[in-house]
Amino acid sequence: MDASVLAERAPTSRKSRSIKGSAETLLLIAPYLIALLVAGALPAIYALIQSFTSPTTGGFAGFSNYLTVISNFRFFASFGDVGLLLLVWLPMMVIGVVGLSLLVDASRGKFGKLMLFVYYIPGALAGMTNFMLWLLILDPSVSPIKFFWQATGQSSIDSILASPMHVIWVLAAMLFYQGSGSWLLIVYGGLNSIPDEVIEAARIDGCSEWQLAWRIKLPMIAPWIGYLILMNFAYGFQIFLEPQVLATAAQGILSPQWSPNQLSYTYAYEVGNTGAAAAISVILLIITLALGVLIVTKTGLLERS
Amino acid sequence: MESTVGPSRQVTLASTPETRRAKPITGGTMFRVGVMILFGLMFLYPIVALLLAPTRSESSMMHGGLAVGSWANVVYAWKQIMGFDSGMFLTWLKNTVVMVVGGAILAILLSIPTGYAMARLRFVGRNWLIFVTLLLMVMPNTVLTIPLFLEVSTVHLLNSFWPVIVIYGFYPFGVYLSFIHFKTALPMELIEAGRMDGLSELGIFFRIAVPLARQAVALVGFFGFVAGWTNFFLPYVLLPQTQTSPLAVGLLQMISSSQLVNPEEGLNVQLYMPELALAAVITMLPVMVIFIAAQRYLQRGAIMGAVKG
Numbered sequence: 001m002d003a004s005v006l007a008e009r010a011p012t013s014r015k016s017r018s019i020k021g022s023a024e025t026l027l028l029i030a031p032y033l034i035a036l037l038v039a040g041a042l043p044a045i046y047a048l049i050q051s052f053t054s055p056t057t058g059g060f061a062g063f064s065n066y067l068t069v070i071s072n073f074r075f076f077a078s079f080g081d082v083g084l085l086l087l088v089w090l091p092m093m094v095i096g097v098v099g100l101s102l103l104v105d106a107s108r109g110k111f112g113k114l115m116l117f118v119y120y121i122p123g124a125l126a127g128m129t130n131f132m133l134w135l136l137i138l139d140p141s142v143s144p145i146k147f148f149w150q151a152t153g154q155s156s157i158d159s160i161l162a163s164p165m166h167v168i169w170v171l172a173a174m175l176f177y178q179g180s181g182s183w184l185l186i187v188y189g190g191l192n193s194i195p196d197e198v199i200e201a202a203r204i205d206g207c208s209e210w211q212l213a214w215r216i217k218l219p220m221i222a223p224w225i226g227y228l229i230l231m232n233f234a235y236g237f238q239i240f241l242e243p244q245v246l247a248t249a250a251q252g253i254l255s256p257q258w259s260p261n262q263l264s265y266t267y268a269y270e271v272g273n274t275g276a277a278a279a280i281s282v283i284l285l286i287i288t289l290a291l292g293v294l295i296v297t298k299t300g301l302l303e304r305s
Numbered sequence: 306m307e308s309t310v311g312p313s314r315q316v317t318l319a320s321t322p323e324t325r326r327a328k329p330i331t332g333g334t335m336f337r338v339g340v341m342i343l344f345g346l347m348f349l350y351p352i353v354a355l356l357l358a359p360t361r362s363e364s365s366m367m368h369g370g371l372a373v374g375s376w377a378n379v380v381y382a383w384k385q386i387m388g389f390d391s392g393m394f395l396t397w398l399k400n401t402v403v404m405v406v407g408g409a410i411l412a413i414l415l416s417i418p419t420g421y422a423m424a425r426l427r428f429v430g431r432n433w434l435i436f437v438t439l440l441l442m443v444m445p446n447t448v449l450t451i452p453l454f455l456e457v458s459t460v461h462l463l464n465s466f467w468p469v470i471v472i473y474g475f476y477p478f479g480v481y482l483s484f485i486h487f488k489t490a491l492p493m494e495l496i497e498a499g500r501m502d503g504l505s506e507l508g509i510f511f512r513i514a515v516p517l518a519r520q521a522v523a524l525v526g527f528f529g530f531v532a533g534w535t536n537f538f539l540p541y542v543l544l545p546q547t548q549t550s551p552l553a554v555g556l557l558q559m560i561s562s563s564q565l566v567n568p569e570e571g572l573n574v575q576l577y578m579p580e581l582a583l584a585a586v587i588t589m590l591p592v593m594v595i596f597i598a599a600q601r602y603l604q605r606g607a608i609m610g611a612v613k614g
Contacts, residue, residue, distance in 0.1 A: 024505060040449070044452055046459070103340060111341075123596065133354075137354075142578050
């Protein structure tokens with residue numbers, strides 16, 4: 001990579017010009033750099049410092065905040081809950097999104113375009129509106145799928161969410177409903193970028209539509225699928241809104257510290273233990289940074305830039 | 306949707322797109338079209354139910370399913386929403402517009418020059434800046450919310466719009482969009498020509514790049530607006546006061562104080578499913594409009610490799 005970067009640096013004309021030019025360049029990027037500092041770097045550094053600061057004395061606390069957090073009974077439990085959610089939701093996303101985009105791709109013409117649009121619509125629901133929609137679905141007395149709740153013997157949202165596994169399914173459904181549309185466009189875009197000659201050649205060789213999808217298209221969109229998995233993994237274990245508001249709607253059923261982010265929020269807001277809140281944030285930040293570096297370097301995002 | 310009409314309906318629907326091309330309808334085609342329509346119905350059914358809910362009365366809702374009610378019910382529901390906390394809904398709407406539009410404008414102002422510099426100028430640390438921007442772009446913004454809360458509360462700026470506007474304005478995805486735009490739509494020759502004519506670097510930016518940046522401005526504005534409008538966690542922690550909340554946070558407050566969740570609380574208005582659904586639909590309208598209008602752009606943006614989950 002270094003070689004290509006060096007090669008890219010075209011020899012600039014005159015020296016004086018380049019010095020003046022770099023001052024002007026700085027002027028162009030300075031506002032963004034300031035925002036990057038204030039809204040990106042500073043909070044992260046501040047959280048790191050806070051995580052090693054005693055919230056009571058303000059002195060250096062060593063790893064005691066981290067110990068407080070890790071010994072909280074919800075710490076590993078919240079990671080476990082979110083892990084289970086990812087285990088259910090990610091396959092749902094991969095199979096659902098890839099499956100539907102392959103079906104759309106196989107349907108050339110107006111029908112395919114129309115269905116793509118239909119699948120895309122739920123993505124327009126903002127977080128809280130999507131939650132409201134699910135509140136409607138999950139209330140057996142007014143639900144549009146009332147027949148289903150009656151058949152399964154559910155009488156209230158509390159009874160539906162009483163089983164922890166049901167919570168997982170409900171959250172996975174909520175995330176899939178809102179997230180699949182945009183990702184469908186991404187994966188479909190990937191399918192569209194497969195050269196027509198490749199598809200034609202496979203057809204001439206006697207490939208059926210099934211074989212075409214399985215043997216040609218799927219391997220060629222593997223990078224997009226990898227991107228889908230990593231991005232949604234990073235997003236999913238940060239989940240806050242859905243379990244937080246679900247806990248509000250079904251009071252006393254869901255732990256208010258269901259996800260790690262909610263645990264951090266509880267420390268910051270309700271307990272007022274900034275050191276512990278910062279410690280969880282740092283742990284989440286490290287995991288997310290690692291995932292981010294993986295996404296940027298391994299999915300070809302950097303090369304394409 | 307009874308099982309007796311199901312199969313026959315499916316066959317007629319399945320045959321329409323294919324007969325035009327006069328291809329034989331194979332079992333595979335029927336299966337494909339059937340699955341696609343089934344999923345289409347599953348995707349649409351809940352959203353139609355949500356959109357119809359405000360037109361129905363509470364007693365009609367008790368029947369479940371779908372039904373079209375009356376406009377009078379929508380008006381009634383709207384009056385209940387307006388009666389909640391003496392019209393707080395409008396304050397939330399105003400707060401949302403101020404914060405989100407402010408954030409989107411700031412995002413444009415930061416993204417356009419930075420994206421241009423990254424795409425067309427050579428400077429020390431350029432590759433580093435691109436890497437950091439990409440990294441921040443793929444990281445979910447929730448990861449910095451609590452650290453931002455710690456920072457903002459330390460400087461005593463909770464319940465102020467300014468930190469929220471600055472944070473919304475700091476939009477790495479917007480920088481990336483602008484970067485890609487200038488890389489693909491602004492030929493290096495134009496810039497060289499500007500240099501030949503003796504324009505300064507800033508002159509080139511303002512006279513050549515900015516007039517060609519219309520599409521990038523629209524994209525950054527669209528996406529920045531949607532990102533801000535749909536954000537919940539950040540305003541939830543930075544703006545804890547009811548008067549400073551945006552719609553998304555206010556909606557949660559309506560839900561938790563409604564008779565639906567809190568039957569005992571003596572609320573002065575009737576907040577049941579139709580009212581809450583109307584509030585939710587109004588909350589999402591701007592995003593819905595942008596989402597559908599910008600589908601084409603989203604697709605492009607998505608292919609370029611950047612849409613958050």
